[in-house]
Amino acid sequence: MASGYSSNALQAIAGTGAVPEPPAKLKLYSFWRSSCSQRVRIALNLKGLEYEYKPVNLLANEQKDPEFEGLNPIKYVPALVDGDTVIADSFAILLYLEDMYPQHPLLPQDPQKRALNIQIASIVGSSIQPLQNYPVFNFIKDKLDSNEAVKWTQHHINRGFTALEKMLKGCDTTYATGNEIQLLQSIRSKFYTFTLPKFLQQSPFRKTKSALSEN
Numbered sequence: 001m002a003s004g005y006s007s008n009a010l011q012a013i014a015g016t017g018a019v020p021e022p023p024a025k026l027k028l029y030s031f032w033r034s035s036c037s038q039r040v041r042i043a044l045n046l047k048g049l050e051y052e053y054k055p056v057n058l059l060a061n062e063q064k065d066p067e068f069e070g071l072n073p074i075k076y077v078p079a080l081v082d083g084d085t086v087i088a089d090s091f092a093i094l095l096y097l098e099d100m101y102p103q104h105p106l107l108p109q110d111p112q113k114r115a116l117n118i119q120i121a122s123i124v125g126s127s128i129q130p131l132q133n134y135p136v137f138n139f140i141k142d143k144l145d146s147n148e149a150v151k152w153t154q155h156h157i158n159r160g161f162t163a164l165e166k167m168l169k170g171c172d173t174t175y176a177t178g179n180e181i182q183l184l185q186s187i188r189s190k191f192y193t194f195t196l197p198k199f200l201q202q203s204p205f206r207k208t209k210s211a212l213s214e215n
């Protein structure tokens with residue numbers, strides 16, 4: 001499936017010699033500064049998949065446009081369109097890409113290492129990112145003040161990344177669970193580590209800093 005053609009389509013084409021229509025290009029609705037979008041851009045690039053970039057400017061509230069809401073009713077980026085398939089939520093998109101486009105696997109075969117990748121992705125996606133996202137930050141800033149909002153954000157990033165550091169202790173391959181970049185690397189975000197610079201030096205993550213900086 002990596003070509004984007006189904007096996008039925010390829011058989012039909014082989015029988016007739018017809019030149020197929022190129023498969024519809026993937027479309028990614030994304031905002032450049034969004035860490036959730038960044039994970040998907042990293043995975044698409046690692047897998048060598050071309051895609052059409054559809055910018056959704058969160059600073060202009062474009063995620064609330066009815067056209068985008070039609071793709072993702074909860075009004076968050078990213079959203080991926082692959083032909084007739086629409087998937088929103090970065091974790092679901094990453095798992096979909098892994099199933100459909102197996103080149104450059106993001107998940108190791110080894111069940112323990114695989115589970116560790118999923119565990120870390122889930123921690124970042126449910127116990128770090130939502131707690132430091134700007135709707136929460138702005139809510140606390142408006143109810144209390146910006147110092148309290150910064151303290152709240154740093155507390156949750158610190159708690160999450162301290163746990164990740166412990167979980168990854170002893171991993172001795174280049175990228176924690178393998179020698180190629182995998183799910184857990186693609187899902188970590190430099191934005192969190194810039195908020196708390198001590199984690200820029202964090203051993204399981206620092207090796208990816210330059211490798212992922214283009215995404």
Ligand SMILES: N[C@@H](CCC(=O)N[C@@H](CS)C(=O)NCC(=O)O)C(=O)O
Pocket residue numbers: 034035036037058063075076077078088089090091125133135
């Ligand atoms: N669980 C979702 C969260 C997506 C999310 O929080 N996206 C943020 C940007 S990183 C967003 O669109 N925020 C817009 C808003 O809060 O209105 C995912 O992983 O895709």
